[in-house]
Amino acid sequence: MTIFGLKNCDTCRKALKSCPSATLIDVRADGIADRMLEAALAEFGEILVNKRSTTWRNLDETARQSDPLALLRAHPSLMKRPLIEAEGKLYLGWTKETQAGLGVG
Template sequence: MILYGLKTCDTCRKALKSLPDAEFVDVRSDGMPEPVLSAALAAFETALVNTRSTTWRGLDESERARPPLDLLREHPTLMKRPLIVDGEQMYLGWTAQTRAALGVS
C-alpha cells in the first residue's frame, strides 16, 4: 500500500498513523509517478484537483483553465490528499468511506 500526500498535511499524518505498513510518498519532494497520476485522474477526474488549496487560490484564471493533468504535474500540491493506492484499488481523501474500505476505524 502506498500513500501519496504531503508530510506537512495533518490529514496525511492521520492516515499514515492508521496505516503503519503503508509506504509514504511526499508528492512535493518526491513527485508523483506518471502512471499513478494518470490512473488517479482517470478514476477521480476533476475531484483529484483540490480547488480549496492555497496553491489553487494562487493560480490565475488562465492557469486554472489548463488541463488537470498538466496542473498536477506542475503543482503536485494541488492534488487532493491523501491518495492511497492498495494494489488495483485507489482511494482519495481520508473519509469515513475510505477508512471503512481499508478496515480502519
C-alpha cells in the first residue's frame, strides 16, 4: 500500500498510523509519477485538486483555470490528501468509506 501525501499533513499521518505497513510518498519532496496523477484524475476528476488549500488560494485566476494535470504537476501539494493506492485500487481522502475499503479504522 502506498500513501501519497505530505509528511506534515495530520490526515496523512492518521492514515499512515492506521496502516503501518504502508509507504508514505511525500509529494512535495519526492513528487508523484505522471501515470499515478493521470490514473487519479481519471478516477476522481477535478476533486483531486484541493480548492480549499492555501496553495489554491495563493494562485492567480489564470493559474486556477489551468488543466488540472498541469496544476498538480506544478504544485503537487495542491492534491487532495491522502491519495492511497492499495492492490491496484485508488482511494482519496481518509473517510469512513476509505477506511472500510482498506479494512482499517
